[in-house]
Amino acid sequence: MSDFTTWDILRNLLLAARWTVVLSVVSFVGGAIVGALLLFMRIGKGRAGPAFVKAYVEIFQGTPLLMQLFLAFFGLGLFGIDVPAWLAAGVALILWSAAFLTEIWRGCVEAIARGQWEASSSLGMGYVQQMRYVILPQALRIAVPPTVGFSVQVVKGTALTSIIGFVELSKAGTIVTNATFEPFKVYGIVALIYFCLCWPLSKSSQILERKLNVAHRNH
Amino acid sequence: MSLIEITEVKKRFGDNEVLKGINIDVEPGEVIAIIGKSGSGKSTLLRCINGLETIDDGSISVAGAQLLPDEIHLKALRLKVGMIFQQFNLFPHLTAGRNVMLSQMVVKKTPRGEAEAMAKKMLERVGLGHKFDAYPDELSGGQQQRVAIARALAMQPIALLCDEITSALDPELVNEVLAVVKELASEGMTLLMVTHEMRFARDVCSRVVFMHQGRVHEIGPPGEVFAEPRTPELKQFLGML
Amino acid sequence: MSLIEITEVKKRFGDNEVLKGINIDVEPGEVIAIIGKSGSGKSTLLRCINGLETIDDGSISVAGAQLLPDEIHLKALRLKVGMIFQQFNLFPHLTAGRNVMLSQMVVKKTPRGEAEAMAKKMLERVGLGHKFDAYPDELSGGQQQRVAIARALAMQPIALLCDEITSALDPELVNEVLAVVKELASEGMTLLMVTHEMRFARDVCSRVVFMHQGRVHEIGPPGEVFAEPRTPELKQFLGML
């Protein structure tokens, strides 16, 4: 049995943090794609689409991510899909972040003044054209800060995948703790690494938000 | 045949009947002022003509074509009738020039070069040729409203609907917008405008419509309507100002 | 000894010297109107007297006690001088009655029963005894302003500062507030009010202060100031109205 130096601890945690980063990126990008599809269903015409998305959001925002991970992990397996931990983690995180992103973005679309819809209607544009040329470009701008802000939640959410056995930063932390008997140090470092990943995101979200508010005031 | 024929138009919001049977015929080149108290249904009428609201009863036809509430008919209608709003409603993410170009390119599929030429021309017409590359938030309210007019004109409508287009402007900016409208009128554009500018209505309009509680309460040339109001409601309304 | 003595008061915001040496003595029972153009420093002066702004130079004393910018002196001052704002500033989460009771109970530690009785009395005095349990957003602007007056009165101040207390009101509501103020004046309350209501100033005030560019430009009884303005600035100001 080998002994861990502080450098070993740090090195192993940083190596595991790569998985945290990969998982975060996958979840966020995947969540954004699924979230965008849901957004179109949600704000589109028709009745079934919006109702489905409402229920979807209610379920994914109304249950713990931890349970979603468990169900993805054990549930998918039941359907004969061989799910490695990373796949279950990815699927659950994607579906989870999609629910939040969809709601964030819906708020942004709805924040666009009614006058923009009416002006573009009165110029003869159809629904898709209005969306494409008038509403979305504006919604996208105001959506950037809260979206970046949410990415912090995704990074932190990946910590829960440790519980279905995926060895990312948190899991590595528990494993290393067990091999070194230094929980204070190890969890301290783990927290620090998370902070280094998340803080730049939080900060840039705040800065973007401030910029946008200033821009708004200039109108 | 009139250019715009409004016949027995009714519109309800829930229990609230806002238009109770409106009849107006607008001849080509006419400039019509619509006046009336707040809540009398002026905006609603304009919005119905532009298809922003569907009517519950009656009919509206523009240049002989009936207004039907499906996408194709609506689009055809809106190509004929432009609308300008109190709040300008410029697209804030586009420059003045791109605001004017957008609908041409998207709706009429005008090639970019042509659309740009048209945008230049229309901005010149409202006196803003030099603001082609300015964003809306770099323009004064009066300038923004003139861009909105240029944007509507670029679609080459046969009539323009204006809903209190100077109400959101500071007093010193009102005239620059009214001057543009006056010029349009003198060039023969058909105009329907809701306005509180009585002097302007008197000087420029061919007819004045006084709306009251969802009905056309009085209608006639401005000389008559302003000088000899026949109903006590109109008298009171004019006295209030 | 005057009730309020304002001596050589100066106030700067950054580079902008807003009050450039103000001298006013207010006798008990006097009603003083402060008039002047926007930006002349009227509000700033009142805010200094109430300790909402600290002065850079000069002195202010109320009933013989010097205004010093520490919590204890400020509190003592504010118990003597009440202030009423243009925007009413009622506490939206409390009923009219509780608005009037709050500061008595919190600041003076008046027992609830007593505070309630006082609140009732003061609301009666401004004609709103029946609105004890109404929330601010259930009241008209004029009623809200009268509650604000009652709230200030409940602290039993020896003077009241009023900053354009009718400017945010619809014209028909102005009079109900002015009537209350008039009555206070006739009961001997010392009042300093910034106002644009010249008629009111003429009828009710004992003296008028005309401020211009941070200075007391003219001061005197309303008859004099309004009838025979001595400076061109005051003439121009009165002509503008």
Next chain:
Amino acid sequence: DALATIEKDKVVRIAVPQDFPPFGTVGSDMQPQGYDVDMAKLIAEKLGVKLELVPVTSANRIPYLQTNKVDLVISSLGKNAERAKVIDFSEAYAPFFNGVFGPADVAVKDTKDLSGKTVGVTRGAIEDLELTKIAPSDVTIKRYEDNNGTISAFLSGQVDLVATGNVVAAAIIAKNPPKKPEIKFLIKNSPCYIGLNKDEPALLAKVNEIIAAAKKDGSLDAISQKWLGAKLPADL
């Protein structure tokens, strides 16, 4: 047929612990190592296929097997009747004595002495099931998600005692921790078995055959010497 699939795919997926020294831990290179890991290697070698190690915890190793994420569980798995209803067990492949362990200054000799104490176990491990059965009612049993949690809880003083395997405690002591888990009493002798899904007679037979052969040719003894520091007990 799982065996056929394994032979066709040329890979066997085996669940091993990584939080359970000396059966499965990680080295400073974070690679799994230990008794169970070597056992897994042996089986793969004898099957003549590639080995895919899947790290699991006591809590999730059964679901891994049930949902076909792994073919075999070699994770110091103890056998009892309840479990035997759900999965199949091979012959025993390693000795295992469950006991209650604690620091020298805690006076506990048998089950009765546990009264009023707090004991940490790993949820779902055989010692959890056994201790739950025998412990007096005033014992507080804290069940942690995995052995990492159990060991951390003991070392940080969150529990007075832990119930775990003797060799596990020995492995911890060998690393010279701030707090040493000394044996208080044994709960049960429950050798470890390889777990596999029900209705896989071919695979079961094959695994048993490999275990028997390994016992005979001494390769299992070697593993035992390496990780437990003793020969295999004769009665295994």
Next chain:
Amino acid sequence: MHYTFDFGWLLEYWPVLLKGIGITVELTLVGGVLGVSLGVACAWARALGPGWLRPIVTAYVEMIRNTPFLIQLFFIFFGLPALGIRMNELEAANLAMVINLGAYGCEIIRAGIQATPKGQFEAGASLGMSRIQTFWHVILIPALQRIWPALSSQIVIVMLGSAAVSQIAAEDLTFAANFIQSRTFRAFEAYFVTTLIYLALAVLLRQLLRGVGWTIFPRRGAASRAR
């Protein structure tokens, strides 16, 4: 799919579930009340408090908001004993939830305070109230009312996040699911049932918070009653 669902274990294990629900509810209530209180205190400190306090509170808020709850939990439960600070798993879970909600609540409530019209502060001051009195009697309630929906969502998020406390053997609802799963090997069913319970708890909690809003913000109630 060769798996047959079996919910028969519910008969035997419902007391475990019930206890889990009890603990989750307890954690949420304590965490909610104390967390919001801490959030109010921190929001006051950041928006109106003395200069020296602000960077401290800011550091706390940023630290918590940028690290996972699970790690905070491990740090408190496994890490702090190294400094001689030991608490049992429920205390640790409660503490983690309080400091977590405290940090998020701080930011939300601060936004509410900063949206307060300046006139409210001045009205309080001109009536002779001290800064603290003004904050407490005048500013706080309308500020909370302004951000109540956002704060409610955050409380729900913290309730759902409490699922992680099973990791330190706190016997909450998730622990119950894990426990049942380890005894019956009915992982999917156990988690499925538990998830439904969480969903119901989230809906109930949201209703409860709406009710709390109705009672502590009487203005809205009175106004709509009048209407």
